[in-house]
Structures are given as structure tokens and as C-alpha cells.
Amino acid sequence: MPETGPDGPHPLSIVALDDDADFREYIRTILEADGHAVRTAATPDEFYRAAETSLPDLVLLDMKMGRHSGEEVLAEIRRRWPRLCVIVVTGYPSLESMRQVFKQEAFDYLAKPFSLADLRRVLSQAAARHGLGRRPQDRLRQELGRRIREDRTARGWTLRDLSDASGVSVSQLSSIERGTHLPSLESLLSIADALGQAPSGWLVDAGF
Secondary structure, eight states, X not given: OOEEETTEEEOOEEEEEOSOHHHHHHHHHHHHHTTOEEEEESSHHHHHHHHHHSOOSEEEEESEETTEEHHHHHHHHHXXXXXXXXXXXXXXXXXXXXXXXXXXXXXEEEESXXXXXHHHHHHHHHHHHHTTTSOHHHHHHHHHHHHHHHHHHHTTOOHHHHHHHHOOOHHXXXXXXXXXXXXXXXXXXXXXXXXXXXXXXXXXXXXO
16 A cells, blocks of 8 residues: 555555556556556656656566666666666566666566565555655655755764754754754755755755
């Protein structure tokens, strides 16, 4: 089932790229029944057009598509959309192919035939790990908090150190890093300046 939050289920936006028409219809039917928004693509070009029109939360990517290579599609996804969550689907898993897949930072893979329970489990794990399906402001709070915490700890700073450098209170910084509160523009600029970072980079990493 879709991830559940305080306001109810969070449906995911999913694009399934597979050259098997029956499989595309199966995926669309079962995932739409779970409340997700599902688009399907038969070729890499169809997928690229769909993603450029509206970037999904995640991609179900078939690795064996006749003359099309799933590995090449995954490499192109990483070039265009580095943080897009990809779940690989394959009927012919091998140790070497899986090694290459994870080098390109796929979240996980499903071996055909897989059960509905397996699919739901992987989608739920991906949603929890990447904060998928949340409202944009929820995702922004979480991602900004994560990046600020990572950049602070990379400098070996405590919250007090960052507070002294930015002028933002320790309690406010703690709340921001936990993703509880969204910083004001003034606070965000002060924190970024103290850490020597461009806030625009943080926003891009958050998908904005």
C-alpha cells in the first residue's frame, strides 16, 4: 500500500518502462488499484518524454528490452536526473548485471516473476528511504535539514558552532535539521553562508 502519513496515504507517481505490453498493463492495473499514479512506456524515448513532461517519484526499469539496453537507460537517467529513484525489474538476474546496476545507484531490483507483496515492500522501502510521495513542502523540509546537518558535520561543527557562525539559534537549527521546521529565507541564506554553501544547490538536491 502507499506510504501513510498524518494526512492519509501518499500515492506515488510511477513510470514503468517495459517492452512487454502485458506486463505494462499488469503493473498499471495493480498499482493504480493501490492508489498510485502510473504511466507506462514501451521504449526509452517514450520514457524520457514522460519524465521530461513530469518527473515521477520513481521508475520501474526493465533491463531486457530487445534492442534497448536497460543499463544504458539507467546511465542516461543518472546523467539527467541523478537523484531519481530507480527500481530495476529483470527476468534474468546475474551477479555481474546486479553489480553494474548498483554501481549506478539503483535503489533495488525485482526478479520476474515477483509477487505483489514483494512489489509493495520495495515501493514502501523506497518511499520511506527517499521521502517519496510527500507534499513538496514536507520533502523540502526533510532534504534541507539533511543537507545542512551533513555539511555541518563534515566541517566537524556542533550546532553551537553553526549558531555562532550564522546567528541562527541552536534550538532553531536543531528544529531545521530534524525537518520539523522550514527555515525562513533569511535564516537559510545565513546558514548557507556560514557553511560556505550555495542554497540553490540544496534546493536542487531536494528536487526543486
